[in-house]
Amino acid sequence: MWKPDREGAIPLYRQIADHLQEMIVHGEYPPGSPLPSERKLAELYGVNRSTVVLAYAELRSLGLVESRPGSKTQVSSSWTQADSRTPEWHRYAENGGFLPNLPFLRRIRDALALDGTIIDFASGKLSTDLSPIREINDIMHGCSYHPDNGSDVSQGFPPLREALADFLERYRGIRTTASSILITSGSQQSLYLISQCLLSPGDAIAVETPSFTRSLSMFQSAGLRIYPLPMDENGVRPEGIRKLYSRYRIKMLFVNPNFQNPTGTLLQADRRKLLLDTASELGLPIVEDDPLSLTAYNTDYPPPIKAEDASSSTLYIGSFSKIAAAGLRIGWIVAPKSVIARLADARRQMDMGFSVIPQQIAAAFIESPLFQPHMERLRGQLQLKLDTLVEALHRHMGGLVQFSVPQGGMHLWCKVVPEIHDGKFLDEALKRGVAFVPGSLYGAESGYMRLTYARPQVGQIEEGVIKLAEALRAVVE
Amino acid sequence: MWKPDREGAIPLYRQIADHLQEMIVHGEYPPGSPLPSERKLAELYGVNRSTVVLAYAELRSLGLVESRPGSKTQVSSSWTQADSRTPEWHRYAENGGFLPNLPFLRRIRDALALDGTIIDFASGKLSTDLSPIREINDIMHGCSYHPDNGSDVSQGFPPLREALADFLERYRGIRTTASSILITSGSQQSLYLISQCLLSPGDAIAVETPSFTRSLSMFQSAGLRIYPLPMDENGVRPEGIRKLYSRYRIKMLFVNPNFQNPTGTLLQADRRKLLLDTASELGLPIVEDDPLSLTAYNTDYPPPIKAEDASSSTLYIGSFSKIAAAGLRIGWIVAPKSVIARLADARRQMDMGFSVIPQQIAAAFIESPLFQPHMERLRGQLQLKLDTLVEALHRHMGGLVQFSVPQGGMHLWCKVVPEIHDGKFLDEALKRGVAFVPGSLYGAESGYMRLTYARPQVGQIEEGVIKLAEALRAVVE
Structure with a gap:
């Protein structure tokens, strides 16, 4: 991804303005489309918000962007030549049968993408150490491609x-x-x-x-x-x-x-x-x-x-x-x-x-012959993670959650005993660096959570549960 | 793919009957569904048609299949236990928005799949010698997989x-x-x-x-x-x-x-x-x-x-x-x-x-650095194939076809001068071991063909054109 060059002679705000101008001229942001907020751009490029404010001012002076008070900065709808129109892409994007994916899922995905340190009880993925990386690489290096x-x-x-x-x-x-x-x-x-x-x-x-x-x-x-x-x-x-x-x-x-x-x-x-x-x-x-x-x-x-x-x-x-x-x-x-x-x-x-x-x-x-040993190791490791999770839940959230212990897989389904708002609980958890999926996403009534234990390291699980307990206390109080 | 064991002690017809029985019992051919024709099965298993007739007779005697005179053999709709029904899969398969693909395309695909010796002016694919096989393998063997x-x-x-x-x-x-x-x-x-x-x-x-x-x-x-x-x-x-x-x-x-x-x-x-x-x-x-x-x-x-x-x-x-x-x-x-x-x-x-x-x-x-030399070689080879094709068309089909010579790509578009029926021409061509795509498939009026020259070997091109000329003569006469 593009980042401004902090060592360069060109001021940061100019670099950002030039980069945005290039994206606008080449159609990434069509005329009339909204631009990222100042706060978001500052985060993305790792600069102060005032730098972004300067960059946008520069583009405004060129007539490339416009912002009305209280609303977002957007690409000027008039910056291209007079007889040329841009397709109304936002209308096209509303077509077809595909509904957008659910906001809870996006929120979790965005949080995980932004912050790699979040303890992840949300993703249905194996942790790296449970994946047969060496096996797959050995096999790939022995494979022969033929069109x-x-x-x-x-x-x-x-x-x-x-x-x-x-x-x-x-x-x-x-x-x-x-x-x-x-x-x-x-x-x-x-x-x-x-x-x-x-x-x-x-x-x-x-x-x-x-x-x-x-x-x-x-x-x-x-x-x-x-x-x-x-x-x-x-x-x-x-x-x-x-x-x-x-x-x-x-x-x-x-x-x-x-x-x-x-x-x-x-x-x-x-x-x-x-x-x-x-x-x-x-x-x-x-x-x-x-x-x-x-x-x-x-x-x-x-x-x-x-x-x-x-x-x-x-x-x-x-x-x-x-x-x-x-x-x-x-x-x-x-x-x-x-x-x-x-x-x-x-x-x-x-x-x-x-x-x-x-x-x-x-x-x-x-x-x-690599498959069978991989599966045996995987079963053992998942069981270890489950045991660790169950023990941590008993220790730190005893009385706050109820669950049955599964005999396989990677999902533990928890009823949250105190009455809570799913979205608020999730927000508090993400704020503390731990992710889970609210049960309502799966069609359950409010007050359930799915804790998926394949992705976090064994050593992170107890810490994750402690953070969950804190988040729960924060919403209950 | 399964084939009967010609060296085994069990007669071929029995092996075939057993294999079909297994497929029926395990749901590959649900109750009521049509079975392949005797001719087709004989071809598939490389046996005489009489062997398949015996195999079907065996299955009929078990009540697993039924055939009425003049119609196809099918799986008995009643062979499973009395209170069990199979979903009407043919109805389910008619659902959804996807139309079946076009019959011309299927016919060409089936012919190419059955007979590897057909000279292929139909597929929009590079021949093996034009594909960067060594390059891709070298790169793959140096790649590292990480989940x-x-x-x-x-x-x-x-x-x-x-x-x-x-x-x-x-x-x-x-x-x-x-x-x-x-x-x-x-x-x-x-x-x-x-x-x-x-x-x-x-x-x-x-x-x-x-x-x-x-x-x-x-x-x-x-x-x-x-x-x-x-x-x-x-x-x-x-x-x-x-x-x-x-x-x-x-x-x-x-x-x-x-x-x-x-x-x-x-x-x-x-x-x-x-x-x-x-x-x-x-x-x-x-x-x-x-x-x-x-x-x-x-x-x-x-x-x-x-x-x-x-x-x-x-x-x-x-x-x-x-x-x-x-x-x-x-x-x-x-x-x-x-x-x-x-x-x-x-x-x-x-x-x-x-x-x-x-x-x-x-x-x-x-x-x-492998990409650029590959592309240069590819351009040279495609041009060589095109030149060979154009020369062969002039020599063997002069007056029968009209075309402009492209400056790149892999497709030569020919008008066929004599009035023909696209489907018959294709059939005659496939019969003689050469494939092309009739222009009508692309929405053109009848009487055009697409000759795609990337797939055949340079040495096959003239022979392919000779076969095309023969096929054309066969439909015109």
Whole structure:
């Protein structure tokens, strides 16, 4: 990013004015568009606010920017030649079906991006030390790129699909073949493809509540009507499906049965069976999102619904992002051939598939002897972080929070006992250098928080909880 | 892919029956879905058709499949347990906005996938010997993966955006900054994002005709009304824009000014200026697709519209796929900051961005001393292929085709002089082992073909033209 040169002969305010002028002239800030506030620019360039005030004054004198009292500085709408108009970009940006992402998420993201020292219980990401960095680098350095490997792979690189078919049988008990697998750029794209290609605007779907997907604007952007599937500490309660189906003509069920995001719950075996039986009796598709099952701490891997589904009712979604290398951005969908063909065809219109290189690396990694030891280490480390978090919560927030301890995954779901305002609690926490995600983002009632313990270092966890306790006290008082 | 074991003790038909049974039971072919024809399966598994007939008979006797006389074999709708139904997947697959891709394209793709010996004037891809394979491998083996590089890069890996800002200034005369660049998974995704996020269903756009984008179902899928911008041998004719604008309230112009796909034309300087002046007078955005300008054979790189656009009217799209490494799948959009922010935000809902690894490689490649020599070699080789093609057309199809010789790129646009049926000509050509794309796919009238000369070997080109001449004679007679 551009920064003014503090050693140079040109005064800082001039450098900033020149840089802004260049951005305006080259169209980054079109005529009529707002410019950053003085405070924000000062922060960005690491200068005093008075320097920015001078820079803006300079640009005003050139007729490039204008500011009215009490309002923001903006690019003059008249600075270009008289017979030339700029498209009304703000109007164009309001088009299309995509709703903006939620403000809570933006606030958290912005805070984390600005301040690297925040203790991060918000991101669903592995900490660096849990990522198989050496393994991925070793594999990448042994990979060989060839352009014909990457030609026409809108369904995904065939050797990765073969490797995944073996992987799914071995680790998940799912018997499938490469032709029934679509490689995606992560679970987000899997859900996007399903909601855009297999459903139409106005269709009704049922989604676990609370649920990770409630935090996505994706379903709303696709024009879907969303009905809640109630949950308790044993996962989703399938009894209500039949009523939802007959009342709202539900078209699809979205579930995340293993160490659910955000609640950490594991769907119990009898419910799993009832869910599948009900869906297959109604001819109702289940989208089973299963990114975390391989993290099970002390138990066997919980079986997926897909493995027991003889009626082809389940679309199974998985990903490497939460268990191995988020930077590869590899996910997959397992579905009947006709569904896969449809999704792969639609994808040609979206992005024609993506680079083969991360797919080669992922295939080599799951087939290598490095994968199993990585997973064992990961399970152990996540359990250690969870234990540390639980102990710290008991010590510093005993009586203030209530939770069940998950058996795998990376999410601890906490009820906050005192009555609070979610947004204020989050603000106080961010101010003290700790981030979490308010439960309301997932469709829960107010007063819950998701503490995700994969990202902070073990040594930061207790400190993070202490800060949380302080923040909570600050809003309660 | 699964193949029967010819050395094994189990008869081939039994192996095939077992394999199909497994696919049916595991949901690849849901109840009621059609199975491949006997002929197709025989081809796929490399067995006699009678073997497949036996395999299907076996499955029929188990009640797993059923066939009525004169119709296809299908999975029995009743083979699963009585109280279980399969979702009507074919209905789900009809949902959503995505139209299926065009049958001509599928036919060509299927033919190329089945038979590797076809001389390929259809694909817009570099031949293997023109791809910088060694360069990409060397760079990849020197790259270092780190998961935090890949975190939250829905706008694209920052060092790649920085490198591209330099690249665009150096090679394209475009002055911009990293914050005005969005990295995409190729031009296809760039166009998809623009059509989905900056336009709404029912909006009118104007597109060069013929044009590559007419072969995409993407705009139709987005519900856009498409009006043609007429072209001649000097590129698009901008005079008609004003009329289109007042008559149909055109919202956006799509142009591909340099060595256009499919016509190979170069938009002349005075028209370039008139196009930009008209658009900026009307406040009308121009989407400038520029994947091939760096291949200019004997001239300077033609300047992009974006470089002369002081009114911020241009969204500039570029890509590495046609000039370097298609397997990286890296494209970009240069646009005003507010537009980039909107597209990056929408992208979080689609795929959250893609793997950082190909982005690291691309950044290192354009910054390395390997890039310039690669481009020089590529330009020389493309010119050699073009010269070879032009000579062969004169020798073997003189009088049968008419064309202008392009000054860069990879597309030669031919008018076929005798009156023909596009589809029949294509069929005859594929039968003889040569592929091209009929011009009608790009919105041209019947009787044109696009010969893309980047993919075949120099030594194959004359043979390909001889086959084309034979195919043409076969349809004319």
